[in-house]
Amino acid sequence: MTRLLRKLMPRGGQVDPAFALTVGLTIVASILALWICTAFAGASVTQVLSTMIEGALGRRNAVLATFAEFAPIALCGLGVLIPYRAGFFNIGTQGQLEVGALAAITVVLTLGGSPWVTLPLAFLAACAAGMAASVIPIVLKLRRGASEVTTTIMLNFTCVLLVYAMITGPLKDPSAFYGATPPVPAPFRLAAVPAGGPHLGVWIALAALLVFEVILNRTVFGTQVRAVGYNRQAALLAGVRVDRVTILAVVGGAAMAGLAGSIQVLGVTYRVAETWSKGWGFTGISVALLGGGPVGVLIVSAIFAILETGARSMQALTGVPAALVYLLQGIPVLVYLAVRSSRLGARKAAPVETGSGSEGSSSQARAGGCRMEGAE
Amino acid sequence: MTDQAVLQFGLAVLRAATPLAFCALGVLLAERAGVLNIAVEGMMLCGSLAAVLTAVLTQNAWLGVVAAVVVGAVTGLVLGALVVLLPADQVVSGIAFNITAQGLTSFIYKITVIRGVQLIGPATLISLAGPAARGNFLASxxxxxxxxxxxxxxxxxxxxxTGPGLLWRSLGESARASHASGMNVRRARMAVLVLSGVLCALGGASLTLAWVRSFTDNITMGRGFIALAAVYFGRWNPLLAVLSCLLFGAGEALAFRAQALGSGINPFYYLMLPYVLTLLAVGLMGRAVGPKEAGKPYLGG
Structure with missing residues (x-):
């Protein structure tokens, strides 16, 4: 645990007081918000917290549900985190997730055959679909200088609506009364590994976190990504192929978001339907911002997953609306941002304003001193 | 189509376009002063809940509008504290604001449901002349x-x-130049964000008071982002932006129509219209047209 904590800290293994303060204040503010909301709803904090934790971790099925919730959140967290490291703010994870899910289920339904062949193909198709959904924002950014914030938001909705058009049109299950694909046939549903444990997708998500922890922090490419994100001009002068690194980082992130869609449809929901998806892609944004690195994404995703699954039994037992969870996912980010950007939480002096307009769009993601961890 | 059908369709377009127009104005004015307002969706949600809740509790739609204005100003102050005073990153703050606003409105909505409040707003604002307006387009x-x-x-x-308008735009082109010419950049941008918040909340109010007369979870369903698209598609010009809102509103009205009549084209393609058009427009024009410093935090004195 101490090693894990040390990993979260900046290099040198010493606890940065500003960082500790930021985390501390974020936690205090979250608890305060929780307290106000539960009081408003007429319940006690301890009761709310205990039913929440009981509902998320109390029984075997609850733990499995939490694991299943964790996987897409963590993968979408990676989907935001990796491009962010390269100075590209990928808000399009929700759309990438949805097209990924649709691609996966289409492969499974049309190919059939042996799961050993078809499932890997379905995962690949999901990654490819996610990547495809990120191509337009990349091209528009690198060629036309268009802010990826705008284009990925627009593509989110385009992708979701495209998926809806497909599942109410060509891919609709004829026997369903609403827009939905046919269900995934039993042999292609992700098995529990080991039997009675979390489904395969959870392990895939954990593996992805591990792989990107290594890639981002222990390889030349990871260093290049950070260099590009931190100062594009300097990276270019240092001989980094800036555009190439950006493209790879964004496409890699989008692939993870697409993968999240596939494991969710093959492991949990078994079909893509209207409003089948929770906002895992959007949750991924909070997770990436709070997590700051793959290990952080793991921790924050686990917390968010516990909140999500715990909220159901909390609502049933205490009458406090489950919407409380979204408050508990939004407020920490706001507080974290506020403290990081203020003098209290600033690790260094305020960043120098980026050169005169030459990098307008790409500096947006990092401007104002709220950099990701490890970007130094 | 009969005359009556044309009239009804025209009204449907205007109903769908009005919330977009308010929000587009809010976003546009903020961006012209150098602040990206991604929080438009959350502000709209807050406004829509405040409006319908107040209108139901007081049985007065106009008081609902007033409540939306007040709540909108507060949201503007909150966002301004983050992105102007600190300043935190505008995009990240906006997104975090949206998540929080969705949680907050949904939470309050659920509590009102639990307490047995029937969230059906008065019909005062649906049309200018009330039920008497039947058939008269302008009065409807x-x-x-x-x-x-x-x-x-x-x-x-x-x-x-106007002169102040020129100063306003200069704030979005170069905050430093504005500062040098004697403007208090932070105070000005705070004021801009309060106005922007009020407009976005009014957009929400026109959704829940002049259209659906109720509130459900996430009732705005991304309309704030359509307004954002309208601003880009309308090249940061209020007239063009609102024309875009009418176009996008027509897309929405067509989608409802297609759903109701079961025409050959899938309604979701109509709903896709704003986003695809905006992507095309952004792709064609690139970054050249927008306010230069929209999105850049001002770090100077």
Missing amino acids: ISPLTYVALVLTCLAWVFLFR
Whole structure:
């Protein structure tokens, strides 16, 4: 645990007081918000917290549900985190997730055959679909200088609506009364590994976190990504192929978001339907911002997953609306941002304003001193 | 189509376009002063809940509008504290704001449901002349739609034909130059964000008071982002932006129609219209047209 904590800290293994303060204040503010909301709803904090934790971790099925919730959140967290490291703010994870899910289920339904062949193909198709959904924002950014914030938001909705058009049109299950694909046939549903444990997708998500922890922090490419994100001009002068690194980082992130869609449809929901998806892609944004690195994404995703699954039994037992969870996912980010950007939480002096307009769009993601961890 | 059908369709377009127009104005004015307002969706949600809740509790739609204005100003202050005073990153703050606003509105909505409040707003603002207006197009339009149209024209005149409007735009082109010319950049941007919040909340109010008369979880369903698209598609010009809102509103009205009539084209393609058009427009024009410093935090004194 101490090693894990040390990993979260900046290099040198010493606890940065500003960082500790930021985390501390974020936690205090979250608890305060929780307290106000539960009081408003007429319940006690301890009761709310205990039913929440009981509902998320109390029984075997609850733990499995939490694991299943964790996987897409963590993968979408990676989907935001990796491009962010390269100075590209990928808000399009929700759309990438949805097209990924649709691609996966289409492969499974049309190919059939042996799961050993078809499932890997379905995962690949999901990654490819996610990547495809990120191509337009990349091209528009690198060629036309268009802010990826705008284009990925627009593509989110385009992708979701495209998926809806497909599942109410060509891919609709004829026997369903609403827009939905046919269900995934039993042999292609992700098995529990080991039997009675979390489904395969959870392990895939954990593996992805591990792989990107290594890639981002222990390889030349990871260093290049950070260099590009931190100062594009300097990276270019240092001989980094800036555009190439950006493209790879964004496409890699989008692939993870697409993968999240596939494991969710093959492991949990078994079909893509209207409003089948929770906002895992959007949750991924909070997770990436709070997590700051793959290990952080793991921790924050686990917390968010516990909140999500715990909220159901909390609502049933205490009458406090489950919407409380979204408050508990939004407020920490706001507080974290506020403290990081203020003098209290600033690790260094305020960043120098980026050169005169030459990098307008790409500096947006990092401007104002709220950099990701490890970007130094 | 009969005359009556044309009239009904026209009204449907205006109903769908009015919330967009308010929000587009809010976003546009903020961006012209150098602040990206991604939080438009959350502000709209807050406004829509405040409006319908107040209108139901007081049985007065206009008081609902007032509540939306107040809540909108507060949201503007909150966002301004983050992105102007600190300043935190505008995009990240906006997104975090949206998540929080969705949680907050949904939470409050659920509590009102638990406490047995029937969230069906009064019909005062649906049309100018009430039920008597049947068949008369101009009298069937919501008063809020007229307000939006007037505000659009005012915004255009203000931005492009007055001195303060020029200063306002200069804030979005170069905050340093504005500072050098004696403007208090932070105070000005705070004021801009309060106004932007009020407009976005009015957009929410026109959704819940002049259209659906109720509230459900996430009722705005991304309309704030459509407004954002309208601003880009309308090249940061109030008149063009509101024209885009009418176009996008027509897309939405067509989608409902297609759903109801079961025409050959999938309704979701109509709903896709704003986003695809905006992507095309952004792709064609690149970054050249927008306010230069929109999104850049001002770090100077």
